[in-house]
Amino acid sequence: MRARAFNSLFFFFTFILVSQSISSFHPLDPLTASEIKTIQHTIKSSHLGSTKNLTFQYVGLNDPDKRTLLSWLSNQSKTPLPRRAFIIARLENQTHEIIIDIKGNFIVSDRIYNGYGYPTPTSAEREEASSLPFTYPSFIESVTKRGLDMTQVVCHAYSVGWFGEEREGKRMAKISCNYRGGTDNFFMRPLEGVTVTVDLDAMAILGYYDRIRVPMPKAEGTDYRASKQKPPFAKRTNGMTVVQPHGRSFTIDGHMIRWANWAFHLGFDARVGPIISLASTYDPNKDEYRSILYRGYISELFVPYMDLAEEWYYKTFFDCGEYGFRLSAVPLEPTTDCPSNAVFIDVYVADQSSNPVKMSNIFCVFERAAGNIMWRHTETGIPGKVVREVRADVSLVVRMVAAVGNYDYVVDWEFKQSGSIKVVVGLTGILEVKGVPYTHTNQIRENVYGTLLAENTTGVNHDHFLTYYLDMDIDGQDNSFIKAKMQTATSILSDDDYPQIRGAYSKYQLMVTPYNRSEKWASGVYTDQSHGDDTLAVWSQRNRDIQNRDIVLWYTVGFHHISSQEDFPVMPTLTGGFELRPSNFFDSNPELKVMPSKPVHWPNCTFRP
């Protein structure tokens, strides 16, 4: 079917159906707790289950075939679609790709992957790896000789990247540590110069060095909590809040969200976080729903640091493929992370044994009235008459926050009544800083690859490249791309630099490929220690036809982050993004048909401070 079959009749039918059932099932819904448990059971009771060291590295929905799904959606009375899961597991030091039929409780396929790269390590693996230094005599000596208290040391496992080595056959991580003495903002107190290399399969230390020794940056001034601040404070502002006395204007029906002219499905994936599917917009001129976006999500987040020191050169992180949003998504705090009118949504993920783990308040959804003007005109050109018509702008925001270690990414999808989808990411959290011997910039005689933020502390220069997967289905699947002027904010790394070979797909701000079900993740499936041989950069060179086809846009939002003192000890949010704006899609401005809301008056309130 063409997605324009989502007409308003269908919409209302579904809506009525919902009020009778608690929640409608949708084939794109993420795995439920009981499905995750079923997967565990199916695999453990199979030939694979006899092995003790089986770990589930990725557990997610096996995407339904697109044509099958669209056809099924156009006629929901047919037999339910098969419900399948895609699992990446480690077993006897091998990577298995397993597809499971959930309803049938059977393994559809099991294949061993022999290419470059490894699956995302599990959180349990990271934790175990991070604990190894604490019983390692050389590490204890390094801590002791710095005069530090071992109980105040915290360590974390980082991906090691790939720098042209022949295949070594080992799945590794590097451990670097910080000191939480005197502050909970331990990222500001790096145990600089000390790095531990770990074999993640053997869970054993492979290498260790303690290369340099610099003063530990001060704890003073690093705690960001209100309770730890001393006067003088900023001039305080009074609280303000949003009220909707007539109620919210959106509905959440299972994973389908409907607001104003928009309808879309909100999913969650352990690797990429929020997935917007089947976004369609009601066209008041045509009186029907028209499809816009089949699927949209952040397919990868490449963060190369630009410091050549032994402890730093390897830090070229792929936050989706090497870490995953499953690990980094954090509960949102009402009234601060999301305004008082927000609704919060929980999700379930699988741990490394495929036990379901509930993650609370992972999404919030709220209507935003930011004080902007949707459209207006004052006409003073008619003698003896003034015409003034103004619409205040209201939009719907879906938000998730991923705290990938030190960094907090605020991931927003904003739906506007103009038919636009605005995709915004805010960068905040804590900088990854480096300990240096300097206390003042005038002491610096070498390239420190960054900015001195505080005594003995530099913010290392780095980039963020968020590559969005956007399978646009504008009025159906046959779409073409018309190039308009572009400005590219691309990598500073040279093309033959190994991290850049792995992240080459982020070189262009925009790429277009024909839809291919297997081309989901820009950095490839096995990003950890990948060699860049199976990424969007490679796929896009196949010279396939993209004219009047089912095409996918890959849009990269890039930030060159030269840090400044204002980033210390916590970063003011830095925002970037893009807008998918309709152009000659509607016959006329759809906002014209947005009737003003009923006025809201609050004549009679008491409040408590």
Add this chain to the structure above:
Amino acid sequence: MRARAFNSLFFFFTFILVSQSISSFHPLDPLTASEIKTIQHTIKSSHLGSTKNLTFQYVGLNDPDKRTLLSWLSNQSKTPLPRRAFIIARLENQTHEIIIDIKGNFIVSDRIYNGYGYPTPTSAEREEASSLPFTYPSFIESVTKRGLDMTQVVCHAYSVGWFGEEREGKRMAKISCNYRGGTDNFFMRPLEGVTVTVDLDAMAILGYYDRIRVPMPKAEGTDYRASKQKPPFAKRTNGMTVVQPHGRSFTIDGHMIRWANWAFHLGFDARVGPIISLASTYDPNKDEYRSILYRGYISELFVPYMDLAEEWYYKTFFDCGEYGFRLSAVPLEPTTDCPSNAVFIDVYVADQSSNPVKMSNIFCVFERAAGNIMWRHTETGIPGKVVREVRADVSLVVRMVAAVGNYDYVVDWEFKQSGSIKVVVGLTGILEVKGVPYTHTNQIRENVYGTLLAENTTGVNHDHFLTYYLDMDIDGQDNSFIKAKMQTATSILSDDDYPQIRGAYSKYQLMVTPYNRSEKWASGVYTDQSHGDDTLAVWSQRNRDIQNRDIVLWYTVGFHHISSQEDFPVMPTLTGGFELRPSNFFDSNPELKVMPSKPVHWPNCTFRP
């Protein structure tokens, strides 16, 4: 003085003073109603007053000398500063530049300007010029032969530009007309092909042509008012509003506005609209106010259209210098133009006889909580402990709307607690459309310089270049400019095109000049019919020292507007802007010292719909 003398003591002193007087006088305050009247009296009772046809083209504050003003502000007990006005008047077909001492009621200087270009026409001149066609037989014939009703024709005067002609000695305007029959959105019904040229001094028609005849576009579908819309409508949303039960957090003391860490002066000028002066921010680390911006405003707004037809080629407007914000600023509508928590401000301007005219609700000031996150971090890296700290973002917005004929510009200055000033402009209102014979794109065989929006209607390609004057005084006057990477969005016109000679200053996104009191307006003082010989492009070639000096940034926000069907019949707001963001200005993130506001609860309200 250096603006850092605005310390917190001074701040509180002023605050207390205010509660005793109604409003504090500031040397940068715009002219008051009585001052405008005084100017009228002073000139009319002088040797200039004997002439009948004296018109005031510009009446504004004569900027105080910057050093004198800063020195005076550092010690307010001294003698008051002289208060002077700068007037541009037309008298016996000559342009006079007059400076008046307002308190002394005398003319300080009177000089005749003999260079290229003319002052901004007055609104009365425009109106009178626009009325001339209605008694002009050829025009009446043109209307009649099109079968149109003369009483439904509306005409407006446009600036004529300059296209390399030798000096013609005539101050002119071109009149083009529209048809309001069947709609109040007359801009969508152009009387295409008809142009009247008027001598503004003689107030007589100089030229007339009726060159082509195309069908009048339909009235149907052009009215943008809610009351004129027919179903189906967009899916309606419920109203929402902002409440501040503890009150607003800003004070307006005369023209000084103080909110959170910010203090600044808000002025109004007949030519450029809002002027932000003496913006300084409280630095909690240093416990003092530090100066940021001496003066900021839109110095010019260049809008060249890209159609070579006889009726269109001349449309290369300079909205500040040729039209002026005095004419275009419109009253803001509560709850739609500005949210319910906004405060509105009136201003006074002079008419062409220097009578004071009150303009109501020209500015609004409001606190914005858009649901964004100021900064946050969730720390999960400490065993057995989660630290989460989030601050919701709140900022202060100062807004004005200029409806320059068909276009509505939403001009925002947003002050953030990060120390940033975000400068945003939204473009909405009505497109200037051209009548064409085509009803469908497949009929078009020629270059129509635009997009077919509806039957017989094209939106003509055009640009908008808003050039901001930004006299930065970061911690005082001696500033330097450090170039970072820039992306330029510059004019498509070639350098030797006459409109581009006049607007050459908008070729670069950023220019830096040393402060010069006379270099206020990027397009020069006399923009109307100017030859481009006295603009920022010329001043910037003088190769003056800008290192460690009092420098001015000129930043151009450019839009290439290729219109689309969604722009019909009223445009969804298109937004652009820039942010002046502190970098190594504060010792650390000033937002760290922003304490959370007291929570707001609303347990006990009744409301009426």
